[in-house]
Amino acid sequence: MINREWYDVDWFSPSQLEAFEWAHPEWFWAFLLIPALFLIRWLIQLKFRQKLDIALSRSELKSNPVTLLRIIPHVFLGLSIALLVAALARPQTTSEEVERWTEGIDIVLTVDISESMKIEDFKPNRLEAAKQVASDFIDGRFQDRIGVVIFSGDAYTWVPLTTDYDLLRNSIEDINFELIQNGGTAIGSALGVAINRMRESEAKSKVIILISDGDNTAGNIDPLTAAKLADAHNIKIYSIAIGREGLVPWGKDIFGRPRMYNSTLNEKTLRQVAKIGNGHFYRATDKRTLKKVFAQIDKYEKAEIKENRYTDTYDFYTVYLRWALVCLVIWMLLKSTFITNILQD
16 A cells, blocks of 8 residues: 555656556557547647647747747646546556465474484485485475474484474484484384374374384384374374495595495385385485485375465555546636636737
């Protein structure tokens, strides 16, 4: 909304005229009729051999320049018609407000931070690659509650379910191998902690994304039992086995050369967990593949985003209509007998 008096000359500034949306721009063609109207009037007067008061000879102008004032009434008449055309074109401004919402999904990222996640078949290592891809995944969500569980020999909630995505990204960045001292890979315990976070959730969809590079070697909950518990609470499990098998780089020797480590990965448990949890199992052998996995999960678990659009339209044709009336009144005054006599004297 523009807060300005109608008589403010800024209504005619180029920036203001460009800012308007014109509801009926076809009326601008009428501007071509303005000179045509004066031409027709001149032809009519010429036909009846009447001297047009705006048809001034050079000798008249030299002898009496005041006669040039006879043009002024016609100028105001032309302005009045032009302003009326502008009003008919209906200048207006619109402001749009978009209200977006979704029923939302609850997602818990369950991240393995055990010693083997330091292996460097991903750059710079498996954990850092997983963190980067998880942060990118968060960027693509809208109003979903996301939490983070970390695990090695034990499992803990690192971030509870939240829609504060800045907090999530910062917290994921802070994940490191020193957060849990107990060694091992407690997949079942990690699933149990994630399930506990969503047990009473009323979200339309509840999802656990499990990222690990090993078999269950610690904790007091069997992964398959935890998967059945997730199924009982309508929680879907996507499991991602991260890493390559065979010789992979892990650290450097005393000469600065990469040390090679024989990596093995037991997919069986992660496959069974995903099957029981009505999700999918994925194998990611490099960062590019890991990104594709998260992109696929993002596609599967995408809540429908609904939106309402509210548009406020403000008309300003009355401003130019008032100016047109002012110009018309001035023209009528100038064409009055008293003023005409002054101009002719």
